Amino acid sequence: xxxxxxxxxxxxxxxxxxxxxxxxxxxxxxxxxxxxxxxxxxxxxxxxxxxxxxxxxxxxxxxxxxxxxxxxxxxxxxxxxxxxxxxxxxxxxxxxxxxxxxxxxxxxxxxxxxxxxxxxxxxxxxxxxxxxxxxxxxxxxxxxxxxxxxxxxxxxxxxxxxxxxxxxxxxxxxxxxxxxxxxxxxxxxxxxxxxxxxxxxxxxxxxxxxxxxxxxxxxxxxxxxxxxxxxxxxxxxxxxxxxxxxxxxxxxxxxxxxxxxxxxxxxxxxxxxxxxxxxxxxxxxxxxxxxxxxxxxxxxxxxxxxxxxxxxxxxxxxxxxxxxxxxxxxxxxxxxxxxxxxxxxxxxxxxxxxxxxxxxxxxxxxxxxxxxxxxxxxxxxxxxxxxxxxxxxxxxxxxxxxxxxxxxxxxxxxxxxxxxxxxxxxxxxxxxxxxxxxxxxxxx
Amino acid sequence: xxxxxxxxxxxxxxxxxxxxxxxxxxxxxxxxxxxxxxxxxxxxxxxxxxxxxxxxxxxxxxxxxxxxxxxxxxxxxxxxxxxxxxxxxxxxxxxxxxxxxxxxxxxxxxxxxxxxxxxxxxxxxxxxxxxxxxxxxxxxxxxxxxxxxxxxxxxxxxxxxxxxxxxxxxxxxxxxxxxxxxxxxxxxxxxxxxxxxxxxxxxxxxxxxxxxxxxxxxxxxxxxxxxxxxxxxxxxxxxxxxxxxxxxxxxxxxxxxxxxxxxxxxxxxxxxxxxxxxxxxxxxxxxxxxxxxxxxxxxxxxxxxxxxxx
Amino acid sequence: xxxxxxxxxxxxxxxxxxxxxxxxxxxxxxxxxxxxxxxxxxxxxxxxxxxxxxxxxxxxxxxxxxxxxxxxxxxxxxxxxxxxxxxxxxxxxxxxxxxxxxxxxxxxxxxxxxxxxxxxxxxxxxxxxxxxxxxxxxxxxxxxxxxxxxxxxxxxxxxxxxxxxxxxxxxxxxxxxxxxxxxxxxxxxxx
Numbered sequence: 001x002x003x004x005x006x007x008x009x010x011x012x013x014x015x016x017x018x019x020x021x022x023x024x025x026x027x028x029x030x031x032x033x034x035x036x037x038x039x040x041x042x043x044x045x046x047x048x049x050x051x052x053x054x055x056x057x058x059x060x061x062x063x064x065x066x067x068x069x070x071x072x073x074x075x076x077x078x079x080x081x082x083x084x085x086x087x088x089x090x091x092x093x094x095x096x097x098x099x100x101x102x103x104x105x106x107x108x109x110x111x112x113x114x115x116x117x118x119x120x121x122x123x124x125x126x127x128x129x130x131x132x133x134x135x136x137x138x139x140x141x142x143x144x145x146x147x148x149x150x151x152x153x154x155x156x157x158x159x160x161x162x163x164x165x166x167x168x169x170x171x172x173x174x175x176x177x178x179x180x181x182x183x184x185x186x187x188x189x190x191x192x193x194x195x196x197x198x199x200x201x202x203x204x205x206x207x208x209x210x211x212x213x214x215x216x217x218x219x220x221x222x223x224x225x226x227x228x229x230x231x232x233x234x235x236x237x238x239x240x241x242x243x244x245x246x247x248x249x250x251x252x253x254x255x256x257x258x259x260x261x262x263x264x265x266x267x268x269x270x271x272x273x274x275x276x277x278x279x280x281x282x283x284x285x286x287x288x289x290x291x292x293x294x295x296x297x298x299x300x301x302x303x304x305x306x307x308x309x310x311x312x313x314x315x316x317x318x319x320x321x322x323x324x325x326x327x328x329x330x331x332x333x334x335x336x337x338x339x340x341x342x343x344x345x346x347x348x349x350x351x352x353x354x355x356x357x358x359x360x361x362x363x364x365x366x367x368x369x370x371x372x373x374x375x376x377x378x379x380x381x382x383x384x385x386x387x388x389x390x391x392x393x394x395x396x397x398x399x400x401x402x403x404x405x406x407x408x409x410x411x412x413x414x415x416x417x418x419x420x421x422x423x424x425x426x427x428x429x430x431x432x433x434x435x436x437x438x439x440x441x442x443x444x
Numbered sequence: 445x446x447x448x449x450x451x452x453x454x455x456x457x458x459x460x461x462x463x464x465x466x467x468x469x470x471x472x473x474x475x476x477x478x479x480x481x482x483x484x485x486x487x488x489x490x491x492x493x494x495x496x497x498x499x500x501x502x503x504x505x506x507x508x509x510x511x512x513x514x515x516x517x518x519x520x521x522x523x524x525x526x527x528x529x530x531x532x533x534x535x536x537x538x539x540x541x542x543x544x545x546x547x548x549x550x551x552x553x554x555x556x557x558x559x560x561x562x563x564x565x566x567x568x569x570x571x572x573x574x575x576x577x578x579x580x581x582x583x584x585x586x587x588x589x590x591x592x593x594x595x596x597x598x599x600x601x602x603x604x605x606x607x608x609x610x611x612x613x614x615x616x617x618x619x620x621x622x623x624x625x626x627x628x629x630x631x632x633x634x635x636x637x638x639x640x641x642x643x644x645x646x647x648x649x650x651x652x653x654x655x656x657x658x659x660x661x662x663x664x665x666x667x668x669x670x671x672x673x674x675x676x677x678x679x680x681x682x683x684x685x686x687x688x689x690x691x692x693x694x695x696x697x698x699x700x701x702x703x704x705x706x707x708x709x710x711x712x713x714x715x716x717x718x719x720x721x722x723x724x725x726x727x728x729x730x731x732x733x734x735x736x737x738x739x740x741x742x743x744x745x746x747x748x749x750x751x752x753x754x
Numbered sequence: 755x756x757x758x759x760x761x762x763x764x765x766x767x768x769x770x771x772x773x774x775x776x777x778x779x780x781x782x783x784x785x786x787x788x789x790x791x792x793x794x795x796x797x798x799x800x801x802x803x804x805x806x807x808x809x810x811x812x813x814x815x816x817x818x819x820x821x822x823x824x825x826x827x828x829x830x831x832x833x834x835x836x837x838x839x840x841x842x843x844x845x846x847x848x849x850x851x852x853x854x855x856x857x858x859x860x861x862x863x864x865x866x867x868x869x870x871x872x873x874x875x876x877x878x879x880x881x882x883x884x885x886x887x888x889x890x891x892x893x894x895x896x897x898x899x900x901x902x903x904x905x906x907x908x909x910x911x912x913x914x915x916x917x918x919x920x921x922x923x924x925x926x927x928x929x930x931x932x933x934x935x936x937x938x939x940x941x942x943x944x945x
Contacts, residue, residue: 216639217456219556219577219616224640289557333535335555337576446843465846472830472847481883484833514833741847744833748844 001059002026003437004037008065008398012072013370014377014387023070025394028436033388061439065398068431069365072373072386073105073136073395076346077166077195078249078273078321081107081138084125085114090326090415092126093133095346098324098414100441102346103430105395106137106377106385107324111148112171118143118154120162127163135440136433137395139382141166141195144183150174153183160190165380168195170249171296173231175201180235184244193245193379198231198256199223199297208337210283210298218286220336223298229255236263236270247379248272250323252297254307261316271379273319274308276345276352277420281305285420291332291339292420295325313363318375320368322349326416344414348421354401354428365401394437401428403443447745451563451570454579455620463624467589469741470734476513477736487516490547490747494520495537496573497553502708502732503573503582507550510739516547538562547747551575569746571739577611583707584617586738588625590730591662594703599626604656605647606688607666607715608637614666614707619645632656633666633688636677653688657698664705665690665716681714690716695723703727763921763940769914772933775895775926778911779808782893783815785909790860793822795888797856801865801877802830802848807928808895809864827852829863834876852884861887862908866924868894871905896935898922 003025010021010033022037023030076099082090090098092109099107109126111117117126123140130138142159144167146152156167167187174180174196187194204227209215211222232248236259239246251257251272263270277295282302285293293299300308311317325342332339350372357363377386384393409422433441447462455463476482492511494504504520511518532540534553538561541549550571551559556578563570574580592598603622609615609631619629629647631638632655642649650656657663668684678684695702704716704726712718721728770778790796793816800809806828813824830848838844863877874892881887893909898916914937916922921938925931 211640213641213644216641216644217616219575219579219611219613221577222640289560330533333533333561335534335553335558335561337555469847472849475850476833479884484883485879486833486835486838744844744847748838 001061001437003394003434004060004062005065005070005396005398006037006062008068008070010070010388011366011369012388013366014072014374015389017388018366023388023396025396025434025437028394030388030390030392030394032390063398063432067400069399069401070388071369071397071399072388072392073397073433073435074103074350074372075106075376075382075386076104076322076324076349077108077319077376077380078170078275079107079109079324079346080112080326080342081109082113082326083129084122088415089328091133092129092138093135094413094415095324095326096130096134096136096138098344098346098412100135100433100435101413101430102348103350103397103399103433104136104346105397105433105435106139106382107346108139108141108165108380110141110168110170111143112169116143116148117141117164118146118148118159120155120158123159123162123164136435137385139163139165139380141168141170143167144169144174144194144196145179148172150176150179153179153186156183156186156192157190160192164192165382166193166195166247168197168249170195170197173197173199173201177234177238181238181242184238184242184246187244188242191381193247194239195247195249196231196235197249198228198235200227200230203227203230207298208294209286210300212283212301214283214286218289220286223296225253225255225300225304228253228297229259232256232259236260236268239270240268244269245379246270247319250275250278250297250321251308251311251317252278252300252304254304257307257311257316261311264316271319271375272311272317273321274312274317275321275323276349277343279305279308279312279320280352280356281420289336290420291334291336292343292418292422294336294339294341295323295343296341309362312371313367318371319379320349320353320371321376322346324414326414327418328416329418332418343418343420344412344416345419347412347414348407348419348426350399351405351407351426351429352421354399355426358401359427394434396434397430398432398434399428400431403427403429403431405429446748450746451559452581452742452746453559453563453570453572455581455584455617455624456579458581458621458624460624463585463588463621466585466738466741466745467592469745470585470589470737471593473737473740473744474734476740477733482513483515484513485515486744487511487514487747490516491545492516492518492548492550492743493541493544493546494518495541495549495551496520496522497551497558498574500552500573502735503552506732506735507571507573507739510736510743513736514740514743516743534558534561535565538566542566542568548743571742571746574613577613577616579617580613581617581621582735582738582742583614584621585742586731586735587618587664587705587707588621589734589738590705590727591703593730593734594727595661598622601661602628602630602659603662603664604660605629605631605664605666606653606656606690607633608668609633609642609666610637610639611669612666616645618664619647630656630660634678634684654694654697657694657702659699660702661699662703662705663690663698667707667709668711668715670711685714689714690720692717692719695720701725705731707731763938766920766937766939768934768936769896770912770935775911775933775935778895779811780815782909782911783812783819786812786816786862786893787820789891789908793820793824795858795860796824796862797827797854797859798824798862798864799827799829799852799856799877799881801863801873802828804924804926804929805863805865807926808866812862812864812893825854827854829877829880831873831876831880834880836872836876850880856881856885856887858886858888860889860891862891862893864893866895867922868892868897868905868907868910869900869922871901871903874905875903895924896922
């Protein structure tokens with residue numbers, strides 16, 4: 001089976017391409033990217049035509065992408081798939097379906113499942129399951145510490161060998177600085193990135209929202225910005241000391257951004273990611289006490305959101321990731337203090353970013369795509385991902401940046417619906433998602 | 445003139461004419477307390493459920509008496525959070541209650557916003573009797589009634605609120621209510637017990653108790669909630685008492701005849717000296733009496749206030 | 755009861771002027787003394803709000819005639835109404851101010867208009883909660899008929915036959931700046 005994508009505006013930040021080109025895919029790989037690929041009809045809107053292939057026989061599906069944007073398949077390096085353990089909230093099948101709908105062709109799953117992914121057998125289970133039922137590529141992230149307890153190193157070598165592409169105790173910080181130092185040192189041996197969840201629990205204990213003006217009014221216990229920033233600072237210093245590559249999860253505060261910016265300026269190998277919700281919502285959203293505004297780190301102040309947007313634009317924050325965190329309705333429909341942290345994000349991320357950054361002219365399309373493809377592939381050293389050069393894996397997303405749609409409460413591929421964006425009108429979405437040359441999602 | 449709402453969840457949502465209506469109605473209700481037969485038939489056949497997720501004697505009793513004096517049937521449900529977390533969710537409890545067709549549900553809950561969960565889903569009027577550190581609107585209203593009764597006005601008066609502002613729903617509701625009726629509010633407390641942005645509440649902020657109470661018409665002392673104190677917030681109650689306690693000496697430095705209030709229960713000798721609490725300018729017992737009147741007024745206004753007008 | 759239906763209310767006729775009200779109150783005061791053989795143990799309880807003004811005027815008349823001070827109290831019957839919760843918004847509660855005991859007293863309830871009798875019923879319930887009077891009598895400025903309960907007035911300033919579509923409005927100097935009684939006619943879409 002071959003695919004021929006014709007007439008679309010191809011944006012591949014990795015190769016600097018931004019032009020109307022055709023793309024020919026064969027055997028799961030990109031074969032050719034050119035002005036007019038042989039066999040492509042110039043005006044043919046029909047699908048599944050059968051022009052002659054190289055051997056004159058192979059079936060070819062022609063996809064007319066005129067007026068659309070063709071980009072490398074999006075990569076979300078921060079997803080919670082909940083399998084194994086909480087299959088009522090999400091499974092590898094449903095989570096990858098949500099990813100496909102959202103335009104993501106590769107996702108990294110965080111290890112805080114039950115059991116946690118701290119051994120090769122769990123990693124292997126996830127990869128096995130992903131191969132069987134996954135719609136998109138799944139790259140597991142392994143634990144830093146055994147049992148996710150922050151006391152003892154996990155079997156990092158085994159995890160790396162089994163296929164883990166990063167190390168994180170996400171959901172919890174590594175409070176023990178000595179353990180973090182040793183984890184970083186050890187990780188350098190496998191050239192694997194450490195991806196900490198930065199939060200000083202002694203500062204954030206009991207907190208459920210950003211400590212600021214709104215928490216002052218609502219009487220909800222606050223999580224100060226410093227709870228994140230002091231740990232970002234610590235981990236930057238440890239990264240500098242050990243030489244380990246550091247990627248800071250879900251950056252949310254002005255102070256963290258300053259620390260990352262300064263560290264990068266002096267050559268520390270540190271990168272950071274921002275979620276769509278931290279880029280778009282402020283703590284004002286908490287005023288109605290909807291538990292879909294409860295996440296960790298919390299929605300921050302308007303000043304923090306401005307700083308985060310600037311950092312995304314100037315490249316200090318080079319990655320957009322969703323922190324997709326499904327939770328059952330009965331758990332979210334609780335008093336604010338008792339509800340779990342987290343929201344889903346795979347199916348809304350692209351629409352939100354296009355609406356809030358592309359259509360507002362804050363960020364050009366190639367810059368947005370870079371932060372969703374090239375950059376995560378580089379940080380995680382994912383081979384043949386995040387680019388459309390010939391020889392790369394045929395993971396391709398086709399966008400319609402102008403299609404308007406409404407986030408419906410009961411229209412999800414995910415098994416959960418804990419989104420604060422329900423009811424939002426968005427502009428732009430993925431209309432087709434292709435993984436290894438196979439169409440895994442297309443809008444009807 | 446009527447209340448413009450089904451529920452009373454916060455002072456924040458009230459308009460000042462609504463506050464004055466509640467105070468005026470409560471003023472009329474006070475006469476009933478002076479009778480031999482303390483009962484009027486106004487809420488005959490109505491059901492009031494007191495749903496308390498925190499221990500409370502005075503607020504629950506106050507609502508109970510208010511309901512009974514108005515001839516409502518009053519049911520008390522007291523439960524603790526620990527039995528809730530392993531048992532039924534608030535939402536399920538709410539649905540169960542709704543099936544019993546109550547007219548009013550009074551809820552006290554340790555989590556801010558919890559009353560809204562019921563208000564959004566129940567037909568009954570919901571009255572917030574305290575939700576965590578968020579709001580305690582009936583306390584704020586009874587405080588206003590008490591001040592107005594004693595000084596004859598509210599506008600232009602200055603109130604000093606002293607103590608643990610950060611964890612205090614009394615302060616959050618009180619400051620907003622006072623601002624809405626044109627009063628000036630100063631708050632004083634140690635920085636560890638002030639919220640991150642105290643100015644957001646509409647009060648002037650100081651850590652100097654004597655500066656706060658100077659020239660004030662009313663001093664409101666807040667209870668130091670021993671159970672809410674972590675080891676990091678206060679070195680000791682003794683030191684707190686020395687720095688912020690309302691002693692006879694401190695009262696002498698304030699305006700002559702300054703009125704003393706406290707939402708209770710008192711920690712005598714900690715935030716307030718016994719001689720001050722029991723002194724001639726103490727309104728502490730008036731607050732309790734007025735609490736019943738305010739709650740009667742709200743029960744009356746809410747049970748009639750939101751029905752369709754035809 | 756008031757509804758959201760838009761009503762056009764227009765004055766149909768004036769039935770009492772200031773002098774007529776004066777004369778009626780004077781006559782009622784004499785009747786009170788005659789019926790009770792003096793003013794001993796009498797108290798006047800006016801129903802909020804114009805009944806209170808009328809009670810004060812009657813007390814003044816009684817003092818002029820008999821030289822005795824007959825105390826006046828104010829009763830708000832809102833909390834005793836039989837239509838609470840049936841007709842939408844609750845009416846505003848006003849203060850009951852009766853600073854004397856009604857125990858064993860001859861209570862004269864004073865109201866401006868006697869109509870269905872429901873207000874008088876509520877007032878008697880309210881009074882009973884305040885004590886046990888020896889007797890309750892009813893004085894009204896205008897009786898317009900259409901009783902719905904077995905209640906009659908002991909003293910009537912003026913009997914005025916009315917239609918149910920009409921309203922009787924008593925205006926008093928104290929509240930309205932003028933003394934007069936008028937019949938208002940309301941025309942609405944028939945429902």
